[in-house]
Amino acid sequence: MSALLRKTVRDQQRGVLAWAIGFAGVAAMYSAFYPSVLRSAGALQRYLANLPEAFRNLIGTDFTTPAGYLRTETFSILGPVLFLVFAIGAGSRAIAGEEETRTLDLLLSTPVRRRDVLFDKWVAMAAAAMCLTAVLGLTIVVVGPVFKLRIAIADVASACLMLYLLGMAFGTVALALGCFTGRRGLANGVTGAAATITYVVNALAPSVKVLSHLRPLSPFRWYLEPDPLVVGITAANVAVLTGITIVAYVAAWVSFGRRDLRA
């Protein structure tokens, strides 16, 4: 492990720990709600049937099975929202954040290559994201059965992996925008907006004709479709999300190596 990676990992330790507690809390909370949702399943289904189709597509309609419940509650809304807030924040902070606060100057005055700094920062971000999705999955697997939320470990792992790949795709895009512009706020804002828009496009595509052919452009299309909680990992989905990450990383690598740092 390089000195820089050691330092970066140490720097983010506390933040990652706080996020991990949050993720564990969310997963435990949803597990605890499962029994009461099961009891009122009939009423909920009738209620859902009256909602607009677009909204049903957004949140899913099956509350009664553990897989359906997890998909709707954990992996459709709060999970990706929280995880993307983390990943996009980490990505935009990694280079552009240090550039804006000017700590990057001294860092780059040591015997490190810019591209090594980029790589180590990315690895630290990937490791932190891995920890968070692992905490999420483990909490579901460990706490879930206490509340009758029983599901195969492999299925939870598949969903967590897809969430991880989704987060890394957006996080790396934020990293690349930061590398390109040196502006943390811009990287954070633009990537956040892109995530919001592509989320909505994906959710509305089944019911809005105009959006249906845009759907493949949304990373969310390649996240839960088909449902990893039911069918496991789909190679094409992994390829698309990983592809976004790779392209974004290469863009970051090229731009950060060439560019003048901001004064």
Place this chain on the structure above:
Amino acid sequence: MSEREAIIRVQHLTKRYGGSRGVEDLTFDVGPGEAFGFLGPNGAGKTTTIRLLLDFIRPTSGTARLFGMDPRREGVQVHRRVGYLPGELALYERMTGEAYLRAFADLRGGVGVARINELAERLDLDPSRKIHDLSHGNKQKIGLVQAFMHEPELLILDEPTQGLDPLVQQTFYGMVQDEQRERGAAIFLSSHVMPEVERVCDRVAIIREGRLATVADIGELKAKVLRRIEFHFSEPVLGSSFEHLPGVKDVSVHGDTVLLSVEGTVDGVIKEAARHQVVSLETREPSLEEAFLAFYRTGADR
């Protein structure tokens, strides 16, 4: 100076920005063990030049070489031998000074604790406190320890004494001189105040509006500087007794007050004044602008 010898060799170095000023056609060398001052008003291009030397920004044209190497292609080897203190110092505020210095020692492949402690002690720095809670001067001390700790062959210091109290400034000058004399390190020190450069450097480049105005020995520059002196005597004296002294110009007498300018040494003037009873005398360090103008005036006379 051959290319192999020069620690810094800058040739026709130019950086242009869209609208704002960069630097234009800089050429100078800094030799081994030399303390080189880079003097100019704020905004003249001092920091831009330093950022070019460290490969933070890339030149529009021209070249910079450190130890004969390209700071872009051989940045790692170059940076290993350079200690840098930025003009606008930014540290990781949430770390303690100690943790910060340890992390940077680590980034530099390991630095002896003894050396760090010695530097910290000399600057009277308490490294156990959180950087966030430190005064500007104490942060600057961490920056200095960080720049000096790996015994670099070249120290690039951008306005190093800003925020330091006068006592610490003196310590800092002593440290720079030790690095230069005992270890043979080369010093590249940017400043906007003449006395600091005078104190530390052997040679100085004056930069103005992005261009080098001159590169000269400190002694040469000092000899040309005009110093204003005002004497108050206990009784009226004749200005004519001063007028003929070497280097004296612009003598004016108002009763018991004599106002004059001296170029170079003030020895003759002081001895002449001592023949009368001196109530008080006032003088001030010539400003950069004055030094610069003086240099040009005498340069044009030749």
